[in-house]
Amino acid sequence: MKGKRLLALAAAVLAGSALAATPAGKTADVAKGKQIAEQVCAACHGADGNSVASANPTLAGQHPAYLYAQLQAFKAGVRKNPIMMGMAAPLSEDDMRNVAAYFGSQSVKPREASDKSQMDLGRQIYRSGNPLTRVPACMACHGPAGKGIPVQFPRLGSQHAAYVLKQLNDFKAGTERKNQTMAEIASRMSDAEMKAVAEYISGLR
Structure with a gap:
């Protein structure tokens, strides 16, 4: 029962924050977003958003919207990453909207899990969770293929493990x-479960 309440809370909190982050009546300029991506973002995330460095998403x-x-x-400063805080600081609302639209329009390159020995446990956690520790299935919010639910939950498939x-x-x-929701879920996961599900997510497409 508590696991169901947790999922409901996740849906309410994340959906609300994402919807609020998308101003009504605003249209993004993908071409301008591409210029920003090439000048500001490409060094870490790739010109098309397909990062080659595992530390960079x-x-x-x-x-x-995400x-x-x-x-x-x-x-x-809500997310405290010194590099990204510095990169985001000079961006206007339109800049952020445009670059988000540009990256969202690009095709993600499929990735394979690097440690196939983690697949069984990773699949179990992602698809079924762990009832004993009240860890909900990741796919309840992020989808069976890791594509997320637009507006509400981010895409995870083919992300670096x-x-x-x-x-x-x-x-x-x-x-x-x-x-709060992800902190509660992660607090119930063992190191082995987190490593395994990260590897499993990397191979989703």
Whole structure:
């Protein structure tokens, strides 16, 4: 029962924040977003949003509303990453909206899990969770193929496993990222479960 309440809370909190981050009546300019991506973002995330460095997330194909909300969070200092806070600081609302739309329009390059020995446990956690520790299935919010639910939950499929693992640890520690729902879920996951599900997510497409 508590697990169901947790999922309901996740839907309400994340849906509300993402919807609020998308101003009504605003149309993004993808061409201008491409210029910003090439000048500001490409060194870490790739010109098309397909990062080659495992420490930097792939942004291609991500929901624009989610990307826009994260840029707002970095600019406001809610997400505390010194590099991204500095990158987001000079961006206007239109800049953030445009670059989010550009990356969202790009095709994500499929990735394979680097450690196939983690697949069984990762699949179990992602698809079924862990009833004993009240960890809900990841796919309840992020979808069976890791595509997320537009506006509400981010795309995870084909993301770098190392990046996913770091985010789970950050949620658990409450350091760089603060999200009550994800912090509660991550706090119930073992190190082995987090590593395994990160590897499984990396191979989703």
